[in-house]
Amino acid sequence: MTAAKPGLRHLDVDLAIVGAGSAGMAAYKAAARHTSRLVVIESSGYGTLCARAGCMPSKLLIEAASRAHAIRQAHRFGIQAVGARVDGAAVMARLRELRDYFVDSVIREAEAWPAAHRLTGRARFIGPCELQVDDHAIVKARSIVLATGSRAVVPDAWREAIDGHLLTTDTLFELPSLPRSIAVIGGGAIGTEMAQALSRLGVRVVWLMREDAPGGLRDPALRPLAIPLLSEGITLITRAEVRSMAEAEGGQARVEFDANGERGSAVVDKVLVCIGRQPVFDGLDLDKGGLTLNKEGLVDHEDRSTRVGESCVFLAGDVSGAHPLLHEAVRDGRRAATQAVAQPGPPHHLPEAPLEGGRRTALRIVFCDPQIAAIGRGHEELTRSHHPFVTGVADFTDQGRSRIKDMNRGALRVYVCRDRRVVLGAEMIGPCAEHLAHLLAWSVHQGQTIDTLLDCPIYHPVVEEAVRTALGHARAQLAGQATMRPASPLSACADMGIGL
Template sequence: MQTRQVDVAIIGAGTAGMGAYRAALAHTRSVVVVESGPYGTTCARVGCMPSKLLIAAAEAAHAAAHAGPFGIRVPSVTIDGAAVMQRVRSERDRFVGFVTDTVDQWPAEHRLRGRAHFVDEHTLQVDGADGALQLEARRIVIAAGSHPQVPPAWRDAVGERLIVSDDVFGWTTLPASVAVLGAGVIALELAQALHRLGVRVRMYARGNRVGPLTDPVLQVRSRQTFDQVMPLTLNASDLQLRREGDQVIVQSGADEQRFDWVLAAAGRRPNVDALQLHNTRLPLDAQGVPLFNRRSAQVGDSHVFIAGDASDELALLHEAADEGRIAGDNAGRFPDVRVRPRRAPLAVVFSDPQIMIAGQSHAQLVAEGVDFETGEVSFTDQGRSRVMLKNQGALHVYAERSSGRFLGAEMLGPAAEHIGHLLAWSVQRGDTVQQMLDSPFYHPVIEEGLRTALRNLQRALRMGPPPIERCLDCGPGA
């Protein structure tokens, strides 16, 4: 077997792996990136970008079909499934092309095709089309990504009629019916998009939560909201699947329904099982994922670092990019390992209404025993939201009782992707509620609802309220 020695070996060429590569190059040119699958990040190929393309088509169809309340008469809306999926695939390929062009510009000696696993702490075996190679690396970055998690019983029951989110973006047209199993971010986004594009959809969840919100009040509101806009079956802990010809029977309790496809959207699993980490002395959690310091990306006190979805922490592109840079920098400079500050957490769900969590969630604050207060606003009568007929949902904001420091927020409502950024920035700066209220708010905008929530929070903190300047003709939450 051939052998090769390098300073830094990186397993995976996704967002985290590419970030690690660039950062490691600042310290050494002896770097190799091992990739077993096609180049192109999860985000570009089967994640963020193609899903938003599908959602954009769904939003256009929904807007056309629901223009009546504005006095706009659209006689009929016809959805061309083939044209929808053609645009999704075409634009997806364009985004993937940007990534592959970047990788193609790397020196050939920095790219290695094959599947890697650990022989020992410093040795990787890479099995490729031309045989096996042993890679002796002084430092290693695990950036192997993740894959959709599918319970084996589901696959055994329905065979090839079970698909995962990755498969959706290879469709050449839209199917007639899909059962979506799961109620998390991926399930919610795809189920609602397909429903709006004319696919008969039902979403099944084992529990009663819809989406990632942790605030109990907002959980109830999310469940009620989405139950009104698409078919849901909650608390389906007795879910049973069986195949009949080219259809799948989904049974929950006494209810049976037929679908063309079953979309398993029950989360993702880090790609660590095939790495044979048992051949190392690296510390692992109960799921076999390496234990690491999130500010240095270092696994234990070893020369191994981990980044991106493989770490099973925050499966978000901006987090993977940050982790990749931290891991690659420390792998390059090892043993001079340095900690780096992390950005304030921010997560967005591109449903309608949108969902966001910025800073610390309600569940995190409770679990950590933080003494905090909550301010809230409903968007039902919020001025700009009502003008746009986007007046659904609510925003909850949290602050430390003793200091008035803003800690985080959870939201179901319009423009959550934008308000989430404002709030994450405030968390990262360490703003107080008063400092946030001292900032300008234009009229009429959805952000005025945020101001109402902050005023209510200030009252709950007994640190105010500040003088109220309200448009008397604009209604509550203006």
Template structure:
């Protein structure tokens, strides 16, 4: 017998988007339920942003110690203790997860339902075999999960890891194959390589870190070819060896290649976690990935009372976007009958890869056709980077040739995570290169690289 519950808003998933949706709906005075099937803790804290940055921090410490001789400082040799590295990653990660779980524990018990939710209709959900929920509106915030090809999973068995399992390793592997050269794969491949793991990064395409600007892409590839082994434009096949290691085979420019690895990290992609929701019972049209079509401005699915937020909608799968979307979806779900739905404020996209030197993309993505109407500013020499013995990289900023307004850019270099924020603010405020050049720049800082690119735009006659 299912226990019936009626509410104004039901939120499926207690990750970053789901928690934000719950808080927003409650703030609107809506009777809100939060449904979670797993242990909670959010992707960011448990599997994503925080453990990966913990591993990257260890890798940066090892690399900096190793290159201390550049500054005339002699060391007796760097020794990486794999178990200690992973123990700190897990200890600090568990602390971040505990903080999120504490937030969840503060939610009233009457507002929480534990179990797997499925749609029984456009406004009804069943949770496992114990609860039937009728809701005025529903927010889908179930996130995304790694996709591992079945043949790879069958071949590697427990030796295939994803971003959800790699941080549970007791020690660093001897050898590692990373499949997928996107932001996640690149970050983790570099981290393990700098910690002394013999690492090879594979991808079927030829792009690294999702970089699109050809000038930036060239600099990225040239730099990281020196940091780890790259095998791009290849398809790998896996076979389990008698000793448990994995034999990978691929073809490189017509030549058969192979290598043996202790672990394979699959970072080739994530898929919206919707396969368990029975979305076919909502009556909504579904896209190729099984996700309902939705309005990106309101996050409403069609003309229904269903909203979708966070990684599950695959629009901008990063934490700050998940939180913003969750807040908007929760607010609109609560307001759906009382007033017009709120639309999200225009905001330039902002993506950062913590590859050290970092990669960042802001606003309008590179497009060869569209670039004919752009003024492009470039900077490839930053004095502060030379002082710190860091790769200077390259910055490319884009401005509209007509209005002079900055519209975006791609960057590669030290601390561009900070420069990307400055550019994103300038783009959102519709500032021109000359507008930003009128603001203070201190010397010597990496921000001067941004100033050089802005001057390049201004010198070309842009406003």
């Protein structure tokens, strides 16, 4: 152990948690049930990424955009909305007001922890299982959970060229008003959501993505559907590679790119970069803790226990390099803390439901319109692994409730194991995907067969009837009936035994 240093507070604890984001907070609550000898070290103030610059403010912007779009579409229902306009400053002011409410609730929760469990400052390793916090504390811990989170990836060259115009979700929601024009770079969940939301709020949007898969759609039958559905009112350029950025006349920025063998450019007020996030290891002096980064810039760890080799260190949340999703971060935090306080000795796995690859059933939702969702194992993965499966399909074009809501766009595709008849996964773009996705995720997680699921009640008329349609299509294929009967708006009535 490091010799005592004058003027430094010395702590000896069972568990030190570095980072008080979603994963760190979950780790603290899990560990506090087992030991009072623990400390959370936070360098930049409490308040999670989700609340401050992620899930919550992005959904506030999306909600405002949805209201604006609904007003413009009201004429389709015989309602004439005259004189409506978007007040960009008011939109952003409301966003920040409610965002701050969510952040404050997180801060209040953390500040309610015992003072002895909270340390403020930047932690760095000074030896295996030993940390120094700025110049005021040394912490010797039996186990350490690293939950230092992630940050948006922004190439240095872009930042140097147009720093005053460059945005990430860390800065987008701080704008006093909406820009007149913006280039959104990236076709993942955040890029998809923000491109559409900003466009619906009256911003001129140029959307650049490297593939032709908005929202991360992987099923080859769904990707062509998504492009026209999500590019309404947007200049969407797929297979685009950004070449350079520079200041332009009039206080704007110029983005130069190659796309589909041609060169192009866009001149805009702001550039929103949504090309991914990377784990934060800055200043941790990992080598002194016996840790190294692999060629991807990650710390290798065992997925189920989250433990780094045979060390005393566990990873939780975005820093692990996993999908930056809140429910995964929270689970990681609980798992890491529970494993960590069980040391020394081999990790003891949590007595929870069977895990898929060390995690719960994969669940991803993109809050665009129509929404995108991916559940469990995808078409691409199943095809690559030669897993025998059939695909049950539901087309929303003539789905009854979807047509009533004027949301009859997209399709649902459910992947069913040929041998065991269980649902392996699903992917969709369509109405109410956030709700259908949970039904399907629970089905995958519990290993339900399509026969059991088709025996479950589904009310009429609801969008969830599309799940019944897709499962019925899959069962027909397993029975050797390769085609699905033509859909009609009232087909669900016949399925439910309701007279036509």
